[in-house]
Amino acid sequence: MRAFMGFIRKEFYHIFRDRRTMAILFLMPLLQLILFGYAIRNELNEADVAILDHSKDSVTRNITDKLLSSGHFKLAADLEQESEIGQAFQQGVARNVIVFEPLFEQKLRSDGQADIQIITDASDPMMAQMLEGYTTSIIQNYQQTELEESGSLAAGITPEVRMLYNPELRSSNMFVPGLIAFILMLVCAFMTSITLSREKETGTMEVLLASPLRPMQIIIGKVLPYLALSLINIISVLIVATVLFDVPFRGSYGLFFGLSVLFIMTALALGVRISVTAKDQQTAMMMSLGSLLFPTVFLSGFIFPIENMPAILQYISHAVPAKWYLISLRGIMLKGVGIEYLWMETLILFGMMVFLILVSIRSFKIRLE
Amino acid sequence: MRRIKFIVRKEFLQFSRNKPMLAVIFIAPLLQLLLLSYVATFDIKDIDLVIIDQDHSPSSRELIQRFDISENFRIVKISMNQDDGIEAIDRNKAKMAIHLPQNMGRDLTHESSAAIGIQVDAVDGFTANIARQYAMGIIQKHNRQLQPVMEQASSSQSQTIGVEVARWYNPDLNYKAYMVPGILIMLVTSIGAFLTSMNIVREQEIGTIEQINVTPIRKSEFIIGKLLPFWIMAIIVFSLGLVAAWLLFDIPFVGSLWTIYALALGFLLLVIGAGLLVSTISNTQQQALFSMWFIFVIFVLLSGLFTPIDSMPGWAQYIALLNPVTWFIDMMRRVMLTGTGFSDIAVSYFVLLGLAAAIIALAVARFRKVSG
Numbered sequence: 001m002r003a004f005m006g007f008i009r010k011e012f013y014h015i016f017r018d019r020r021t022m023a024i025l026f027l028m029p030l031l032q033l034i035l036f037g038y039a040i041r042n043e044l045n046e047a048d049v050a051i052l053d054h055s056k057d058s059v060t061r062n063i064t065d066k067l068l069s070s071g072h073f074k075l076a077a078d079l080e081q082e083s084e085i086g087q088a089f090q091q092g093v094a095r096n097v098i099v100f101e102p103l104f105e106q107k108l109r110s111d112g113q114a115d116i117q118i119i120t121d122a123s124d125p126m127m128a129q130m131l132e133g134y135t136t137s138i139i140q141n142y143q144q145t146e147l148e149e150s151g152s153l154a155a156g157i158t159p160e161v162r163m164l165y166n167p168e169l170r171s172s173n174m175f176v177p178g179l180i181a182f183i184l185m186l187v188c189a190f191m192t193s194i195t196l197s198r199e200k201e202t203g204t205m206e207v208l209l210a211s212p213l214r215p216m217q218i219i220i221g222k223v224l225p226y227l228a229l230s231l232i233n234i235i236s237v238l239i240v241a242t243v244l245f246d247v248p249f250r251g252s253y254g255l256f257f258g259l260s261v262l263f264i265m266t267a268l269a270l271g272v273r274i275s276v277t278a279k280d281q282q283t284a285m286m287m288s289l290g291s292l293l294f295p296t297v298f299l300s301g302f303i304f305p306i307e308n309m310p311a312i313l314q315y316i317s318h319a320v321p322a323k324w325y326l327i328s329l330r331g332i333m334l335k336g337v338g339i340e341y342l343w344m345e346t347l348i349l350f351g352m353m354v355f356l357i358l359v360s361i362r363s364f365k366i367r368l369e
Numbered sequence: 370m371r372r373i374k375f376i377v378r379k380e381f382l383q384f385s386r387n388k389p390m391l392a393v394i395f396i397a398p399l400l401q402l403l404l405l406s407y408v409a410t411f412d413i414k415d416i417d418l419v420i421i422d423q424d425h426s427p428s429s430r431e432l433i434q435r436f437d438i439s440e441n442f443r444i445v446k447i448s449m450n451q452d453d454g455i456e457a458i459d460r461n462k463a464k465m466a467i468h469l470p471q472n473m474g475r476d477l478t479h480e481s482s483a484a485i486g487i488q489v490d491a492v493d494g495f496t497a498n499i500a501r502q503y504a505m506g507i508i509q510k511h512n513r514q515l516q517p518v519m520e521q522a523s524s525s526q527s528q529t530i531g532v533e534v535a536r537w538y539n540p541d542l543n544y545k546a547y548m549v550p551g552i553l554i555m556l557v558t559s560i561g562a563f564l565t566s567m568n569i570v571r572e573q574e575i576g577t578i579e580q581i582n583v584t585p586i587r588k589s590e591f592i593i594g595k596l597l598p599f600w601i602m603a604i605i606v607f608s609l610g611l612v613a614a615w616l617l618f619d620i621p622f623v624g625s626l627w628t629i630y631a632l633a634l635g636f637l638l639l640v641i642g643a644g645l646l647v648s649t650i651s652n653t654q655q656q657a658l659f660s661m662w663f664i665f666v667i668f669v670l671l672s673g674l675f676t677p678i679d680s681m682p683g684w685a686q687y688i689a690l691l692n693p694v695t696w697f698i699d700m701m702r703r704v705m706l707t708g709t710g711f712s713d714i715a716v717s718y719f720v721l722l723g724l725a726a727a728i729i730a731l732a733v734a735r736f737r738k739v740s741g
Contacts, residue, residue, distance in 0.1 A: 020652075024659045035667065039685040042411075042495045042676045063530075089537060108530070112516075115531040122536035123706065125409050125544050127677050133498035136532050143530050146699070156512030157432065157477070159467075159739055161487045161501055164458065169494030190662075194655050201575065220608050281654045282567050286393045289559065298408045303675050305496055307417070307464075308410050327461060334492050337459050 003212055007221040015225050025191070029183040030232050030240060036179055037245050040303070041171040042126065044134050048076035050094035052085065054106035063116070066142050067098070072134045089121040096120050096131040165334045172245045177329040178302035180182075180237050181322045184260070185267050185296045188230050190288050192271030196222055197284040200275075215364045223268045230264045241333075250336025259332070262349045263325040267292075269356035270321075276363045296322040324348050372586045384598070394564070395606060402610050405552045406618055407605040409675065410544040415443040416500045417463040419454050421446055426474025430474025435511050436467070458490045465489050465500050477515070506532075533612040545618045550701045551674040553610045557633075558640050558694070561603040565644030565660035567594060569736070570651045582738045589733045596641055596729065601635045623708035631711065632704065635718060636697045640724035646732040668694045680691060693721055 049067065063359060067073050076094040079085065085097050099117040101107070108114040112254055118135050120128035144158060166173045199205040234257070241247045249256075270292065278284035286357050298304060299313065300322035306314055317323050324345045331337045331345075339346065370588035384391060418436060422429050430589050436442045445463055446453065454466025468486035476483035487504055491497040542626070569633065572578040581591060614620050622629075644661065670676075671685065672694040678686055696717050698704070703709040711718075 020656050021659070024656075024663070028659070028663055032663075032666065035685075036670055039671050039681050040676050041680040041682075041690075043680055045680065047679055057600050086537075091724075110688045113529050113531060115533055117533045117535060119535045119537060122539035122542060123547070124677065125536075125539055125542040125547055126675055127413060127679065128536055128539070129413075129499055129542065130495065130680075132534050132536075133502045136505060137498065137535070139530060139532055156482060156515045157473075157508055158482060158484050159487045159505065159508055160484055161489065161504075162498055163494075163501070165488050166491040166497070169498055171494050174493050174495075186662075194658065198653075198655060276698055281658070282564070282571065283390060283393075285563060285567065285654075285658055286390065286397070289563065290393065290397045290401070294405070294503075298405055301668075304408055304410065305413070305493060306462035307415065307496075309411055310407050313407055331459070331461070335459055341459055347725065 004217050004221065007208075007211075007213055007217065009225055011221050011225050013250065015229070023184055023240060025187060026233070027238075029187060030236055032183060032207050033176070033179050033237050033240050034244065037172055037176050037240070040175050040179075041170060042130065043171045044072040044130050046074040047072060047096060047127075047131060047134075048094040049073040049131075049135075050077040050079050050085075050097045051080040052082070052097055052099045054102040055100050057105035059105040059108060059114075060100040062146065063100075063139060063142055064098075067135065067138050070134075072138075079321050082264060085119060094121075095124065095127055096135065098135065173247050173334055174330075175303070176241045176245050176247045177333055178300070178326055180234075180241065181211050181263070181300060181326045182296055182302055182327060183237060184264055185232060185292060185322055188226055188264050189271035189274070189292050190266035190285075191269050192223060192226055193274040193278065193284045193288050194281055196272065196275030197278045197281050201280045219272055219361060219364060223272065226268060226271075227264060231261075234260050234264075249333050252338060255339055255342070256322065256329075256332050259325060259328050259346060259349065262346070262353055266321045266349060266353040266356055269353060272360040273356060273363065276360060276365070282298060295320045296342060299323065302326060306347035321352050322350060324352075363366045372584075372590050372736060373594045373597070376586070376591060377597050380595065380598035384602070385458060393726065394560055395609065398560060398606050399609055399613055400694060401556055402549070402553060402613055403617065405556075406545050406614075407548050409548040409552060411495065412501050412542050412544055413496055413503075414440060416441060416465055416496075416503065417445045417457075418442045419446045419448065419457045419463040419466045420444055421449065421451055421466065421468045422453050423449055423451070423471045424469045424586070428474040428477050429469045432469065432508075432511055435507050436504075439503070439507055441500075442507075454488055458488065463490070464496065465504065468502070546620050546706055547702065548674075549614050549618055549620055551672075551698045552704050553607065553614060554694075554698060554701060555669055555674065556610065557603050557607045557637065558669070560606055560638045561599055561637055562644040562661055562665055563658065565595070565641050566647040566651070566657045567597050567654045568599075569645065570649040570654050570657045573652075574654055588736050588738060591738075592729065592733045592736060593644060595645060596638075596662065599641045599644070600634075600637055603641065604634065607633050607637070620705070622702035622705055624706075625708075625710070628704050628711045629701070629713075632700055632714075632718065635722050636693070639721060639728060642725050643729040646728055646735065649732050649735040649737075668692055670723060671695070672698055674698055693700040696721065 015025070051064055053064070077088055079088065079097065088094050088097060097119045099119065101115050104114045116139060118132055120131050122128035163169065197206065208369070213221070216244050244284055271288070274287050275284055278287055296302070299306070299317040299320045301317070302322070306317050306323065309317070328342050328345045331342055404649055420436065422433065433444070433447065437444055448456065451468060454468060457463035458466060466488045468488070470485065473483045473485060487501070489497045489501055509532070541548065569578070572581065615622060643664070647664070648657050651660060671689050672692055673689060678689045678695070681689060689739050700714045700717060704714070
């Protein structure tokens, strides 16, 4: 036991004495969260819009005002004719052109129907979808509020839409939990896989293996400092998320920390597993990059919604721990749901953790080749 | 010149002897390209929908029918209990719940209008916004069919604004054409940058750098000797990816292949130069890896590859504009997809080359032939 304690102390010294690594471990997660929390967004603010108003009457002007005062759009150009639309797109003046048909107000009053055309430059499909979505909802809104007041609401079904949990559609509410999962995965799995393979590469592993420590103890001793570091990181990223980015925290802190520890342990076990296979740091790095980093970014629902992917990739995504953690995080933070809604995710994460720990202990070799 | 040749040959020998690494370098990017091209899409289909039908009238069934046949929605459950909607959303079983209240059909026939409730899971604001737009579109279409009938019933004149959407240049919202050039660049960059950043510092860590230090090789020769093999390798990976993109995803390669290669060669020079620079500054592979990782993630995520630059706050947009990856992705997309000629991008291209030269010079200056 004394040998074990000494070993753990050595591991802590190892990390704490390397200033640069310390800075990376503590500051990098925070810096990344702050930077990306601000920069990774897919919401619309002040997008350039061009307007082609064939009618120029009070209704079209009203709608234009509504669009421009929403904060989502900024008038880039007033077009005179259809031929200018292509020009506006090609010169990058605007990505969205709104066309009011001639005699708009008159048609609306006499025929009860007038048309608006929204033309987007879909060479950037994502932007095009956003522009469409925001423009249509502003026009629909206008239709429901203004026309209703004047007593000429359309016959038919009027939907009352409620955007739950995130009514302002702020993308930081979506991405910040994702960033937390991403950063934890990175610090835990990446770092452990590199440290263990480093001992192999520099030859100090030999010393460890020749010591009376059991393999289990070596692994635990190696992993413990990172577990401690990650716990500190969780607290700091949580503070940044809620204070700086105003991401609501509606659920239970106990559940949040419980799940986070599960996730961290899973990530650490993954790191150990990788380092067992890799014979040097470079290989460990490449394996981590391929098997941890890319899946965590792309198959966890962090940026790209899993529901949009082909079925086979959706199945593969089940094997990505970050996916389950992320569902839970968003559930806890934004929806405020408890364990009764998240028991399945919790169980899956727990199962993954147990499995990976067993696998990494079993595959840990006490002989060097 | 001869000395550079030796270094290059040594590096290649080292590569070719490390078989697992070779597989990772050449096969992993292709697999990832294949995978990520399918993943990187915001084209939203099959939005999971719960309908709470408390009306059970012909008109509620008609509306449900409309959602059922739409390819944008998939009805996962039709229920009578109002709480089932929120329940399904909380359990992540549905993104949207539509509530058709009792008497909807009756209100429609008697008062010519009826209100329904729609709840959207807006945690993912982007998807929620589009789901709302799709739902509104379906209801609008439905109303248009109802109107002639109902206007006869009620004497009042109603007014609707029709919204029509046109998507130019890419009407099917093909995300692959947009994403694949960027993903390819990201993968090649990651291979090139990470491997080089660990390379020189590795020789330092395991001590083989001593053998280099005692040879008459010049610092610049050493750096160039390290640069060339990685450059060649990155270009091979890039070419493989390009062929794969062309064969597998119908991407319209409008631009000239020469321009594409000229761009890639210049950009990869910059990437590999940066990798070597990091390697000369770092003391351990671990440090190098993490510094590179930090730089890489910032440059890629702030390049507008996955999320639009227009959505970023002002200061982040300036950072994005200073980011060579942003220019490169933008140039590549333009050349590949719209056939922009070399002359249109010449200025930014030469700035890129200048930057690459500066970084390589810096790496030469930072490299020390003394260990300690």
